[in-house]
Amino acid sequence: MQPPPAEPGMPEDEVDTPALLLDLDAFEANLDMMASLLAPTGTRLRAHAKTHKSSVIAKLQMARGAIGQCVQKVAEAEALAWGGIPDILVSNQVVGARKLARFAALAHIAQVAICVDDAEQVAAIEAAAEAAGVRIPVLIEIDVGAARCGVEPGPPAVALAEHIAASKQLRFGGIQAYQGSAQHQRTPEQRAASIAHAVESSRRTVEQLRQRGLDCSIVGGAGTGTFRLEAASGVYTEIQAGSYAFMDADYARNSDAPPFRHALFVLATVMSRAIPGVAVVDAGHKAVAIDSGLPLVWDRPGLRYAGASDEHGKILIEGGTPPGLGEKLRLVPGHCDPTVDRYDWYVGVRGGRVECLWPVSARGGMA
Secondary structure (H helix, E strand, C coil): CCCCCCCCCCEHHHCCCCEEEEEHHHHHHHHHHHHHHHHHHCCEEEEEHHHHCCHHHHHHHHHCCCCEEEECCHHHHHHHHHCCCCEEEECCCCCCHHHHHHHHHHHHCCEEEEEECCHHHHHHHHHHHHHHCCCEEEEEEECCCCCCCCECCCHHHHHHHHHHHCCCCEEEEEEECCCHHHCCCCCHHHHHHHHHHHHHHHHHHHHHHHHCCCCCCEEEECCCCCHHHHHCCCCCCEECCCHHHCCCHHHHCCCCCCCCCCCEEEEEEEEECCCCCEEEECCCCCCCCCCCCCCEECCCCCEEEEEECCCCEEEEECCCCCCCCCCEEEEECCCHHHHHCCCCEEEEEECCEEEEEEECCCCCCCC
């Protein structure tokens, strides 16, 4: 872990860069907004920690009503469980005896659950649970349109659920029905059509499970781009949105974008003004993810982040006030999740000053 780039009380423009900056007013407003939007629906929030990788942020979400957290990796589950988070779903498949042994061990300190889409995975989890002396809830992931992971909805999912229910070490926990490819479809009509298919696939599977005497206590999925659709469906019981807390630039490109504020920034310093019309900042590929597009320069009209190399970001000066050498600029990442994973610390700021420093405790948790 690197030393923190700031100290509480420090002015924002003295923070060492590049740094992961969290605007606390916007961040807290986002948490409150999600809580208020979900409250009338009766749908629970199981916020996705693959976005923030922080037990501190997880606790703030749970203080506002989230019932737990999702993660994608065992290492992320470990970081949250060791940080005191009591309810964690690995919303992904895990393969490998060592990883499953680590996962099963967590059941001694937290309520943990996991997803499968194959009977071989069930057998491996069962062996790990037996060795650890625990009983583990297992959800079946169904493919609701993303064509990534998941068993086919309907009878194949029911057969796998019956297999889980027959185990002494496992408990059938429900279904995972996440339509990831719908999150960044640009028009409301596209997103509505994708989620309508996901809802119908989930509804049909839940009904067939009930016909076989299997209660589906969790129907989980949804993301920041579509959560209102799943929450209104009457089928989904848990929403797994994560990016809402930060609101990256790519979600803002959606038509009828999610109603959240940009709260996460990469703070960068202008390190060169040698070329007319160009400012170079110290935030390139290693500082900000560009898989979902280049970052936006925040609140500086006329400045456009135009390209990145390993340690440099090229900003074109197309109008407005040119930045000076040494000036600090806020960049809105295109994709918050992999951007967060580049940093050891959140620098929380309010009113132009550093208020807090939070470790990114699950950073690099790939196993």
